[in-house]
Amino acid sequence: MLAGKALMNVFRSPHYTDDIALQMDIIGVGSLPIAVLTGFFSGAVMALQMSRALSDYGQVGKTGTLVSLTLVRELGPVLTALMVAGRNSSGMASELGSMKVTEQIDAMRALGTDPIQKLVTPRLIATCTMLPLLTIIADFVGIFGGWVISYLFLHIDSRQYWSTAWRALEWNDVAQGLMKPFVFAFAIALIGCFYGLRTTGGTQGVGRATTQAMVTASILIFILTLIIAKIFVSQVAS
């Protein structure tokens, strides 16, 4: 219901461009440090762990392949989405929830604006544009993190690392890696706004809405990533 209305409003005036820009700043720029950090460390730790497994087969040189594959396909999108869910889904739920319990949502309707148009749609648009961008950045930083480890501790040649990392990626991986954040963005924004808008019961309710939004968004991300991965993997098989 909310999803439908929010989507319909994407194509309907009035557009609150100021709100979209503001949300993009909050979600995109605000989440950048955390996305970069998670990306770097997951890339680094993947390189370390994988090199141990690979050394059993004498294939430490393939570290770049594994790091870039796991990051672009799975870890980059999922970890970034989880971070953004923790930061922004809960943030939306608490902001909209506070507005709900102080009657600001009602005031908005009484003063001639549709809260879905004014609040939900800008957040949806902003998340859908910013999350894929954040994921791309996280992927790159992650591969860079893998390189740091490979170069310093595993003594893999830089050129070998980057070329294996680059060659590992196929169109399918990249498509999957960009499709996921886009879908996750819907889950994050809509879940956050949904729990926010149905908040009842004062400040306690706001706390409850915040937790529920974050938990539900995170679980949904895991379920969705499985579904998308399944679709892409069976596509390759066929």
Add this chain to the structure above:
Amino acid sequence: MPGNNQQPVLRFDRVTVTFGDVEALSGVSFEAFEGESRVILGAAGSGKTVLLKTALGLVKPDSGEVYAFGENLAALSERQLFDIRSKIGVLFQEGALFDSLNVGENVAYPLLNQKSIHCAPQQVLPRVEEALEFVELGGTLEKFPSELSGGMRRRAAIARAVVTEPPLVLYDSPTAGLDPITAHTIIALLIKERDVKLTTTLLVTQRYQDGNLIANFRYNSKQGRLEPAGSGAGRAMRTTFMVLREGRLIFEGGQDELEQSKDSYISKFVKQRV
């Protein structure tokens, strides 16, 4: 009664609203005419706020009909409701100012966002200033709601409610949680708004003295202060009291009738008279 043969501004016809299995309003009927003041008394949880929200179409009645300006709200889409709502000013409990906007932007909000109100961009600021001046809050344009005191917030919210000069204004517990002096100035503002702009007023309150002021005082625009409205039939006609108890309308009538009522619930309210 004045305007008995004209169309009511607001009409409730056997309106029932339920939340879950609790009846917040049950079978409430009344009519409010142009220029009339209605004071709705009731304890917490008696359905006062729900009544106002139903009048705005924010809450949909489970049965019965609400007519505002002759239109049945149930028959209107959310977009059409915006046109009706632009003719109704509303002060929510605690004000409900937008935290993210400063006072000037808050007051400008209805001017900029209500489609049926055509306000030229260069007219917005003067009108906002005028509305803030009206509530004696000039010079707070740049302040954020969190920087204001409770009474100032309430006044800014009144400015936002009346900036579009709506013919009908609803006030939800405008004096709740305020000290008696601030409460008095708020009610004085309501009387000023009513008598200067000639609006129909619906006031929901827990305090009988608010209603008493509304019924017995009028604003003298020459001297800029309140004065007794004078005795006799003139005042009782303009103000009607309603008492809500657990969603039911148990009293409707003038102040004298209210004070003579033997009902223990009603006399509990009236005893507060100062």
